[in-house]
Amino acid sequence: MTTLPKDMKYEDALAKIEDIVSELEQKEVSIDELIKRVDFAKQLVDFCQDKLTKTEKEIEKIIEEK
Amino acid sequence: MSAQAPKIYTLTNLTRSLENHMDQTFGSKTFWVKAELSKVMVSSGRRYIELVDSEKENVTAKIQAIIWGNTYTAIKAKSGKVIDSIIQPGNKVLISVKIQYDKLYGLKLLIVDLDLSYSFGDVEQLKKETILKLKQEALFDNQKSIYLPTIAKRIGLISSKGTSGYKDFVTELSSNKYYTNFSIKEFDCKVQGKAAIPELIKAIHSANTYDLDVIVILRGGGSKIDLNIFNDYKLCQAICESKLPVMTGIGHETDDVVADLVARKNLITPTAVAKTLYLSIATFNANLINSYTALKVASDNQLRNKKEEFKRHKKDIYINSTSILNETSQNLVSLKHNITARLNSIQRVHSTKLDVNYEKIKLLSRDLIKQQQLDLNSKLKLIDILNPERLLKTGYSITSVDNTKITTLDNLVGKELKTETDKGTIYSHITKIKNNTR
Numbered sequence: 393m394t395t396l397p398k399d400m401k402y403e404d405a406l407a408k409i410e411d412i413v414s415e416l417e418q419k420e421v422s423i424d425e426l427i428k429r430v431d432f433a434k435q436l437v438d439f440c441q442d443k444l445t446k447t448e449k450e451i452e453k454i455i456e457e458k
Numbered sequence: 459m460s461a462q463a464p465k466i467y468t469l470t471n472l473t474r475s476l477e478n479h480m481d482q483t484f485g486s487k488t489f490w491v492k493a494e495l496s497k498v499m500v501s502s503g504r505r506y507i508e509l510v511d512s513e514k515e516n517v518t519a520k521i522q523a524i525i526w527g528n529t530y531t532a533i534k535a536k537s538g539k540v541i542d543s544i545i546q547p548g549n550k551v552l553i554s555v556k557i558q559y560d561k562l563y564g565l566k567l568l569i570v571d572l573d574l575s576y577s578f579g580d581v582e583q584l585k586k587e588t589i590l591k592l593k594q595e596a597l598f599d600n601q602k603s604i605y606l607p608t609i610a611k612r613i614g615l616i617s618s619k620g621t622s623g624y625k626d627f628v629t630e631l632s633s634n635k636y637y638t639n640f641s642i643k644e645f646d647c648k649v650q651g652k653a654a655i656p657e658l659i660k661a662i663h664s665a666n667t668y669d670l671d672v673i674v675i676l677r678g679g680g681s682k683i684d685l686n687i688f689n690d691y692k693l694c695q696a697i698c699e700s701k702l703p704v705m706t707g708i709g710h711e712t713d714d715v716v717a718d719l720v721a722r723k724n725l726i727t728p729t730a731v732a733k734t735l736y737l738s739i740a741t742f743n744a745n746l747i748n749s750y751t752a753l754k755v756a757s758d759n760q761l762r763n764k765k766e767e768f769k770r771h772k773k774d775i776y777i778n779s780t781s782i783l784n785e786t787s788q789n790l791v792s793l794k795h796n797i798t799a800r801l802n803s804i805q806r807v808h809s810t811k812l813d814v815n816y817e818k819i820k821l822l823s824r825d826l827i828k829q830q831q832l833d834l835n836s837k838l839k840l841i842d843i844l845n846p847e848r849l850l851k852t853g854y855s856i857t858s859v860d861n862t863k864i865t866t867l868d869n870l871v872g873k874e875l876k877t878e879t880d881k882g883t884i885y886s887h888i889t890k891i892k893n894n895t896r
Contacts, residue, residue, distance in 0.1 A: 406808075409815045416822035423830055430823045437816045444808050451801055455794055 394432045402443045405436045412436075473561035480559035488554045488570060495549050496520070503527030505545055509567065523555065523567040537574050543683035544577045548652040552576035581686045588691040588716045597698035601722040606703040608742045610672040610735055612641045614665035614702065616658060619646040623678025623709060623728040630732035636740035643668055649677040655687050659696040666701055672735075673702050675717065676728040679709030688715035697721055707731035850880040859888075867891050 396405070412433045415421050421429050467475075497508035504527050511519040525533075525545070534541045544551060554571035592598040613631075617624045632638050645665055647657035658675065665673045675697075677685065687693065688708055694716045697704050703722035707730060708715060718724035725731045842848060846856060856878045859870060870888050877884040 406811070406815075409812070409819070413815050413818045413822065416819060416826060419826065419829070421826065423827070426823060426826060430819060433816065433819045437812050437819075440808070440812050444805055444812075448801060448805055451797075455797065 394428065394435070396435055396439055400439060402440055405440050405443075409433055409436045409440070470561065477559050477561050480557065480565075484557040486556060488556055490552060490573070491555050491567070492550070492552050492576070493519075495545065495547055495551060498545055498547050503530065505530060505569075507545070507569070521565070521567055523553075523569050525569045529568075529570055533572055537572070540574065540681040540683060541572065543681040544572065544574070546651060546683070549577060549683060549686075550580050577683055581682050581689065584686060585689045585716055588689050588694055589719065591691055592694060592698060592716070592720060595695075597695060598720055600698040601700070601704055601720055604701070604703045604722055606705075606722050607671050609739050610703075611639065611739070612643070612669065612671045613735070614643050614645060614668060614670040614673040615676070616645045616647060616661040616665065616673060617676035617728070618649045619644065621649070621676075621678050623649075623676045623707070626678070627674070627676055627707065627728035627732045630729050631736060634732075634736050637736040637743070640735070643670060650680075650684065650687075652687060655690050655693050658687075658693050662696045662700055662704070670702055672722075673700060673704045674731055674735075675704060675706045675708070675721070676731065677708040678728060685715050688717035690716075693717060694720050705731050705734070850878065853880070855879045855884075867893060 412429050415429065491509075493509040493511055495507055496510040497506075499506040505525040507523045507525070509519075509521050509523050510517050530541070530545075543549075552573040553567075553569045554573075555567040555569055557565075558568050559565050589598065615624075615627070617627070628642070631640050631642070643665070645661035647661045648654035649658070662673060662675075677688070685708060688706075697706075697717055698720050706718050706721040706724040707726075707728040708718060708724070709727045714724065723734070725734055850856070857864060858876050858878075859873050861876070864870070871891055873888050875886045875888050877886065
């Protein structure tokens with residue numbers, strides 16, 4: 393299982409997700425690689441969702457403080 | 459020849475004879491004579507006078523003269539008080555005289571009349587000469603350029619102490635209701651007759667050594683002849699050259715004297731000088747008070763206006779600032795909403811993007827797997843279709859020559875043909891080959 397780097401950026405994660413989608417669309421992924429790709433894509437999506445949620449909460453907090 | 463003894467007369471005989479001769483010669487004849495009065499003595503209404511004539515300051519003639527009391531009264535009745543001023547030492551006169559010789563009192567001229575115009579003409583001549591000379595020496599207007607202070611409190615008073623002019627001036631200055639706080643430095647001197655001239659000049663020079671605001675020269679009043687000393691060149695020169703401003707209060711009824719013309723300011727009486735001095739200060743004080751009052755009113759008004767203006771501004775500032783604050787607050791709320799909305803939008807976009815991508819991944823993965831499964835199935839079917847056993851079971855057979863798949867019909871005649879079926883293998887001998895016509 394591939395693990396995400398600690399300093400992963402949201403935009404990089406999104407770009408990788410889009411790369412995976414593109415690979416899948418082009419059917420360039422072998423069945424052997426498919427599980428690895430989907431698993432990696434799930435991690436990336438979770439990372440991005442988490443980042444979005446956290447960012448939203450932070451901004452809400454900042455706005456409410458004012 | 460024996461000398462004759464001289465005839466001897468008594469003095470009485472001689473003087474009587476002389477008296478008779480003079481009486482016969484001159485009698486009651488009168489003569490108009492120009493002369494200068496060198497001495498004048500008054501006694502019991504009579505004027506005893508010494509007449510002189512001179513050329514280049516050398517006396518060329520001298521004789522005693524007399525004006526009888528009744529004659530003097532008659533002349534005075536005709537010409538006025540001015541006669542008192544004319545019959546003074548130093549004055550030049552045109553007189554009508556009788557020549558009289560008295561055996562007891564000697565030779566005398568009896569003055570019977572006097573031509574005023576001659577004496578006045580002398581005054582006018584002196585005035586003209588003095589003015590001309592001062593103008594030629596560029597002194598005439600000197601005083602006009604000297605500053606006369608509005609508040610002239612320190613006064614150098616040149617006058618004859620105790621005269622009416624002096625008293626009028628001092629009384630007016632000290633007892634008026636407007637301003638009396640003057641400081642007077644007195645220079646007591648004569649103001650009458652030729653002897654007054656050097657005293658006046660000395661007083662002017664002396665006054666210039668003091669810290670004064672103005673010099674005041676006073677003379678109570680007098681006739682044209684009396685005031686003639688104020689036409690004197692040296693006196694007027696001293697006035698012109700004074701560093702301090704000079705005011706004159708020389709009482710006269712007709713023409714100005716030269717001292718008046720050259721002074722910084724001239725008034726017609728000593729009282730008028732005093733009035734001018736205190737009214738100038740009083741006017742200044744009044745103006746000062748008026749200005750102060752006006753200033754106070756103006757400043758009060760301005761202050762009130764400014765206060766009202768300030769109140770208005772304060773109110774405006776409050777209203778405007780409240781308005782601005784409200785507006786800004788509303789803007790902030792609106793901005794916050796916008797940010798939130800924008801944030802939500804971004805969030806939605808990103809979430810959607812993520813969802814879409816993830817859905818795509820899921821879908822594509824499944825598709826990929828399905829596709830693989832389909833491929834596998836079709837391959838399986840193909841394998842199944844292609845299985846020879848399955849073909850044999852459906853009635854098909856497999857033919858070969860020398861265990862080799864027949865790829866050509868050439869050279870097969872005579873060879874053994876092997877036919878495999880579901881039930882068994884058939885061996886047959888090739889005798890004839892017929893090619894397909896297609």
